Amino acid sequence: MQAPGVYVITGGTRGIGAGVARELAGVPGRALVLGYRSNHERARDVVAELDRPESPVRAVPCDVSDPAQVSDLFAAADEMGSLIAMVNNAGILEQQCTFDQIGPDRWSRILGVNVIGLACCCREAVVRMRGSHLPNRAIVNISSKAAVLGSPNEYVDYAASKAAVDTLTRGLALEVAPHGIRVNSVRPGIIDTEMHATGGDPDRARRLGPQQPLGRAGTVKDVARAVTWLLSPDAAFVTGTTLDVTGGR
Ligand code: NDP
Numbered sequence: 001m002q003a004p005g006v007y008v009i010t011g012g013t014r015g016i017g018a019g020v021a022r023e024l025a026g027v028p029g030r031a032l033v034l035g036y037r038s039n040h041e042r043a044r045d046v047v048a049e050l051d052r053p054e055s056p057v058r059a060v061p062c063d064v065s066d067p068a069q070v071s072d073l074f075a076a077a078d079e080m081g082s083l084i085a086m087v088n089n090a091g092i093l094e095q096q097c098t099f100d101q102i103g104p105d106r107w108s109r110i111l112g113v114n115v116i117g118l119a120c121c122c123r124e125a126v127v128r129m130r131g132s133h134l135p136n137r138a139i140v141n142i143s144s145k146a147a148v149l150g151s152p153n154e155y156v157d158y159a160a161s162k163a164a165v166d167t168l169t170r171g172l173a174l175e176v177a178p179h180g181i182r183v184n185s186v187r188p189g190i191i192d193t194e195m196h197a198t199g200g201d202p203d204r205a206r207r208l209g210p211q212q213p214l215g216r217a218g219t220v221k222d223v224a225r226a227v228t229w230l231l232s233p234d235a236a237f238v239t240g241t242t243l244d245v246t247g248g249r
Contacts, residue, residue, distance in 0.1 A: 003081035004031035011090035015193040019220030025050040035062035064117030086125040114161035173240030182239040189246030213248030
C-alpha cells in the first residue's frame, strides 16, 4: 500500500486548528499530525476522536517557538508518510493594552510564535515538499484581519505579527511556485474561540458578532472550511494570496 499523504497542523488540538483537523480527518490515504503546546489530555481526546486505521492521526508536543520541537514535529510526520500539506495555525495574543505598554519581552514572545515559529515550520515543510512529486502540495498560514486593521489600543503587536505572516506568505509563494507548491493565508475576522479570553475579552465574539456585516461572529467551521478549500485541488490555481473569512468586516 502507498504511504499516506501527511497533513501537519500546528496548534491542531484546540480552536480553529482542531476544526481544520476535523474537516481533514477520515479520508483514507491521508494522515494527520497535530502539533500541540501544552494540554496532553486534550491532545489524547482529539486523537481518540479522529484516529482511524485507514487515516491515522497523531498528536505531537510542539511549541513552535522552539526550533528543536519543530524538528521533532516534522520527524514524526516523516515517520507517517510524505508531507502534502501544512497548516500554520498556532498563534498567540496577549492582554489588550496600548502600544506604549508593549515592551521588548512581549514583542519577542509574539513575534517568536506568530512569525519566527511559523517561518521555521514553513521552512521544514518546503524542504520536504520541494523534493516530493505528490500532486497538490500546499501551505496555509493563519493570519488575521488585524493585519489590515492594526488593532489600535488592543494588540498592535499581534496585528503587526499577522501582517508579517501575509508578507511572508506572498514572498514564499512566489519562491516555491516553480516547484508546484502553493502558499496562501487566511485572515479570520472575529471567531468564537478561547483566544479572546487570553486577550482579556472573553465576551468579544458575543459582543461584536451582531456588529459584523453578516450579523454574527464566525465559527471554527467557517474558517476550517476555507482552509480545507485552499488545500484542495479546487484551489489548484490559487497561490500567494490571502482569503478574508470575516463575514464582510
Ligand atoms: P486558541 O487560543 O483557541 O488556540 C490557539 C492555538 O495555538 C492552540 O491550539 C494552541 O495550542 C496553539 N499555540 C499557541 N501558542 C503556541 C506555541 N507556542 N506553539 C504551538 N502551538 C501554540 O485560538 P484560535 O483557535 O482562535 O486561533 C488559531 C489561530 O487563528 C491563531 O493563529 C490566531 O491568531 C488566529 N485567529 C483567530 C481569530 C479569532 O477570532 N479567534 C481571529 C483571527 C485570527 P495549545 O492548545 O496546545 O496551547
